[in-house]
Amino acid sequence: MATTTPRPHQPTTGTRLLGEATRYSAARCAVLALCAVAGSGATLFLPYAIGHALDAVLTGHLTGRDDPDATRWILVCAALIAASALLDAIDGVLTGTTNARTTAWLRGRVLRHALAVGPRTTARFAPGDLVARLIDNAAHAGIAPATFAALLAALVTPVGAVVALAVVDIRLAVVFLVGGPVLFLLLRAFVRVSSDCVARYQKVQGDIAGRLDEAIGGARTIAAAHTEDKEAARVLEPLPELGRQGHRMWRVQGRSQAQAVAVAPLLQIAVAAVAGHLVLHHRISIGDLLAASRYAVLATGVGMLVGQLGGLVRARAAAGRLREVLAEPATAYGTARLPDGGGLLELRGVRAARGGRAVLDGVDLTVPAGTTVAVVGRSGAGKSLLASLAGRLADPDEGVVRLDGTALDTLSRAELRREVGYAFERPALLGDTLRDTIGFGAPRPAPDRVRDAARAARADTFVTRLPDGYATPCAEAPLSGGEAQRLGLARAFARGGRLLILDDAMSSLDTVTEHHIAEALLRHTPHRSRLIIAHRAATAARADAVAWLHDGRIRAVGTHAELWQRPEYREVFGA
Numbered sequence: 001m002a003t004t005t006p007r008p009h010q011p012t013t014g015t016r017l018l019g020e021a022t023r024y025s026a027a028r029c030a031v032l033a034l035c036a037v038a039g040s041g042a043t044l045f046l047p048y049a050i051g052h053a054l055d056a057v058l059t060g061h062l063t064g065r066d067d068p069d070a071t072r073w074i075l076v077c078a079a080l081i082a083a084s085a086l087l088d089a090i091d092g093v094l095t096g097t098t099n100a101r102t103t104a105w106l107r108g109r110v111l112r113h114a115l116a117v118g119p120r121t122t123a124r125f126a127p128g129d130l131v132a133r134l135i136d137n138a139a140h141a142g143i144a145p146a147t148f149a150a151l152l153a154a155l156v157t158p159v160g161a162v163v164a165l166a167v168v169d170i171r172l173a174v175v176f177l178v179g180g181p182v183l184f185l186l187l188r189a190f191v192r193v194s195s196d197c198v199a200r201y202q203k204v205q206g207d208i209a210g211r212l213d214e215a216i217g218g219a220r221t222i223a224a225a226h227t228e229d230k231e232a233a234r235v236l237e238p239l240p241e242l243g244r245q246g247h248r249m250w251r252v253q254g255r256s257q258a259q260a261v262a263v264a265p266l267l268q269i270a271v272a273a274v275a276g277h278l279v280l281h282h283r284i285s286i287g288d289l290l291a292a293s294r295y296a297v298l299a300t301g302v303g304m305l306v307g308q309l310g311g312l313v314r315a316r317a318a319a320g321r322l323r324e325v326l327a328e329p330a331t332a333y334g335t336a337r338l339p340d341g342g343g344l345l346e347l348r349g350v351r352a353a354r355g356g357r358a359v360l361d362g363v364d365l366t367v368p369a370g371t372t373v374a375v376v377g378r379s380g381a382g383k384s385l386l387a388s389l390a391g392r393l394a395d396p397d398e399g400v401v402r403l404d405g406t407a408l409d410t411l412s413r414a415e416l417r418r419e420v421g422y423a424f425e426r427p428a429l430l431g432d433t434l435r436d437t438i439g440f441g442a443p444r445p446a447p448d449r450v451r452d453a454a455r456a457a458r459a460d461t462f463v464t465r466l467p468d469g470y471a472t473p474c475a476e477a478p479l480s481g482g483e484a485q486r487l488g489l490a491r492a493f494a495r496g497g498r499l500l501i502l503d504d505a506m507s508s509l510d511t512v513t514e515h516h517i518a519e520a521l522l523r524h525t526p527h528r529s530r531l532i533i534a535h536r537a538a539t540a541a542r543a544d545a546v547a548w549l550h551d552g553r554i555r556a557v558g559t560h561a562e563l564w565q566r567p568e569y570r571e572v573f574g575a
Contacts, residue, residue, distance in 0.1 A: 014319020017326070018144045021102050021319075025145040032091065032146060036153030039087040039551050042080045044160040047294035049076045051287030058286060095146040103142025109315060109331050116432035117331040119393055123354075124328055127207040128213025133321050135201060140318035143311055151308040161299035164502060165271065168288050168295070176299055179267045193440045198483070201245040205236045206321065211235040245497040264300035266420050271296035318333055331395070334410035338419055341404030342369030343498035343529030345390060350399035359385050362550045369498075372521075372530040374540040374560075374571055377549035383533045386549065387503040390421040390531050417441075420530075421495040423505035427488025433478060438490045445494045453494035456515055456520040459486040482509050489517060502532045506539065518542050534541055535574045537564075548572070 022029055052217070053073035111134060114121040120129065166173035215231050223233045275292040278284045307525045332566065345367035352360045359382040369371045375383050388394040389401055392408040408416060429522045431437040438459075439450045450470075454460040462483055466472045479487070489505055500521075506514050516540065521530065534540045541560040548563060556563060563569040 001256055009100055014141065014316050014321070014323045017106075017319040017323050018315060021106060021141065022145045022148060024105050025098050025102050027369060028094060028101070029145045031150055032094050032098065032149035033152050034077045035087050035091045035094065036149050039084055040153045040156040042087065043157060044164055044295075044299065046084075047291040047298075048082045048164065048296075049073055049080060049287070051078055051289075051291035053287070053292055055285050055287035059103045067565045068227055082269045091150075094179050095150070098146045099143050099221070099307050102145050103139050104140055105140040106322060110138065110325050112361065113326050113330060117328045118331055119388065121325070121328065125325065126210030126213065127208075128210035128326070131213065132206045132209035133325060136205065137321045138200075138317035141315050141322060144319070146307055147311045147315060148358075151312065154308050157535055160297040165292060165299065168292050169180065169275075169278055169284055172271055172274055172292050172296075176267055176296065179270070181200050194388045197245050197248045199320065201242065201249055202317055202321055204242045204245060207238050208235065208242065211238075212431065244326045249523045267300050268293070268296040290519040290559065332409070333413040333416070334408040336406055337415050338404050338406055338411065338498075341498065343367075343419075343533065344369040344402075344404050345499055345529055346405075347386075347390065348400050348402070348403065350389060350396045352382075352384075352389060352394070352396045354385070360389070360396070362420070362553055363549075364550070365533055365547055365554055365557070367499075367529050368544075369404075370528055371544040372532060372542070373545050373546045373547055374532045374534040374543035375549055376534050376540050378572055381549045382552050383549055385423075387501050387531065387533050391422055391499065391501050392416060394423070418495075419497040420501065423485075423492035423500075423502045424508055425485070425504040427480075427484055427491065427505075429474045429477075429484060429487060432473060433468075433470065434466075434472050434474060434487065436491050437474055437487055438470075438494055440491055441495060449494050450490075453490040454487075456493050456517075457486045458516055458520075459483070460489045460561035462486075484514065485509060486513075486517070493520075498528055500528050500530045502530070504533045504535060507535055511538070520535075540573075 007492045053070055053076075056070035056073055059070075067086070069360075094323065125133070129231060136356075161489070162173055165176055190534065212235050215235050218231075226305060252484075271288075272293050275284065275289045279289050279447065290524055294319055345365075346361050347365040348358055350363040363386065365373075365386075373388060377383050385394065389396055389443065392401065404413075432438050435447070435450060438454055439445050439447075439451055445453070451460065454463060454470075461471055462474070466477065485505060486509070492500055492502070502521075506517060509517065514536070515538070532543060534543070534546075537560070540546050543560065545557060546560050547554055548569060556566075556569075
């Protein structure tokens with residue numbers, strides 16, 4: 001049976017992931033928090049210093065003598081302003097670097113996990129949607145640690161301002177606290193409503209990105225069919241919903257800020273009125289009145305809280321989309337090594353479903369060591385899925401796949417990839433140069449082996465005609481579909497191992513080139529077993545045996561000549 005890492009219970013939101021990201025940047029967050037608290041402290045102490053400076057100046061004016069306290073308090077005010085400016089500059093630099101560092105960590109973690117999951121990732125998420133999660137959502141989630149620190153400052157300032165009001169006179173703090181619950185309810189409603197609209201907005205963004213990726217991948221087909229306008233309409237179809245959610249998001253934030261702005265002046269006026277009354281009764285000084293009015297403004301700084309909470313809401317929704325990718329179970333590998341053998345491949349009782357439908361059901365197939373078996377069948381019969389199961393790019397839902405008597409899911413990752421090679425219909429040309437793309441993999445084959453593999457795949461001729469030969473950058477190499485397939489075959493030939501799987505890897509080759517490569521396949525890999533997904537009768541004819549796949553089951557196994565006697569088999573090739 002296939003084994004995958006069991007999926008643990010994960011929270012539906014990204015709160016846990018944000019916590020991990022914050023721990024990753026814990027040191028920077030601590031410095032940011034200290035800067036934020038220090039900045040808040042300077043901001044809170046400044047009204048107190050200004051008030052005392054004013055009182056000292058007024059006292060000196062009334063007495064007709066200069067009060068030395070006035071100079072000291074004015075210098076204190078100047079120092080506090082300079083400290084606030086310096087702390088703001090440090091905060092700006094640290095915030096930018098922390099955001100970049102955390103975003104890079106999130107992208108690296110999600111990307112590594114997506115690659116560890118393997119081809120199931122793109123089956124679960126559209127490529128465009130996955131890119132949107134890695135780029136846009138990771139950037140939004142990456143601001144969370146720095147935003148936590150900023151939120152701390154946004155909380156310290158109003159709380160400290162209320163305490164300062166109490167220090168000036170307890171009655172000022174009581175007046176302000178009477179309206180405090182209204183501000184709390186406004187913030188609570190903002191977080192609840194905005195969480196939903198932000199999550200919907202990001203989901204629609206991912207949908208548009210997925211559609212755009214599909215359109216770019218099918219650009220030639222769209223141009224040939226002259227359906228540009230229709231395809232543009234399909235890609236942009238979710239745009240009205242995106243606009244609705246965007247407008248809803250801004251309405252929520254605007255309404256919250258407007259309500260806060262409506263409540264805040266009432267509280268400030270109430271505090272100023274009580275402070276004025278206290279001044280008239282000589283309970284507090286003119287300086288205290290000035291300080292109290294400033295503390296009332298700081299205590300009602302809900303606009304700052306709304307902004308910081310809005311950033312955290314977006315970060316939490318974005319982290320939730322990243323968590324969906326991380327929740328996909330990674331492929332689990334064992335520690336076993338293969339015994340000596342020639343590449344005997346066995347599939348026993350294999351069943352695999354896709355989209356709720358059994359694509360393969362009860363498949364039993366043997367590829368004897370050192371032989372070539374071609375798998376043929378109509379489109380949709382499950383040939384490519386069978387090829388993926390044979391080399392464990394996918395796991396069966398039931399049954400077992402063995403190589404030289406050892407179940408593939410018990411092998412270590414290094415052992416499996418060393419002994420099983422692949423070539424695909426549309427090979428990805430990874431690496432900086434053509435030499436790199438042929439030698440792509442771990443461990444990297446020697447340069448002589450790369451050149452020999454290119455000759456066997458009939459790729460050396462067109463590569464050496466390029467001005468830079470094997471050093472030609474992949475992005476600058478003008479390759480046809482057949483030439484790209486030959487590079488993919490060369491990559492497979494350059495690898496060692498005992499099993500080679502070709503998933504329709506010669507479909508774009510002309511007949512003569514295919515013939516030469518098929519001959520080289522047998523000569524270049526004489527000690528390897530070969531499983532070939534074939535669509536051409538000539539390819540099937542060169543195999544030692546043919547497995548005829550029909551409706552998810554092996555209908556017959558025999559030589560091509562034997563099976564050719566059956567009309568249904570000939571219909572597979574359109575004969």
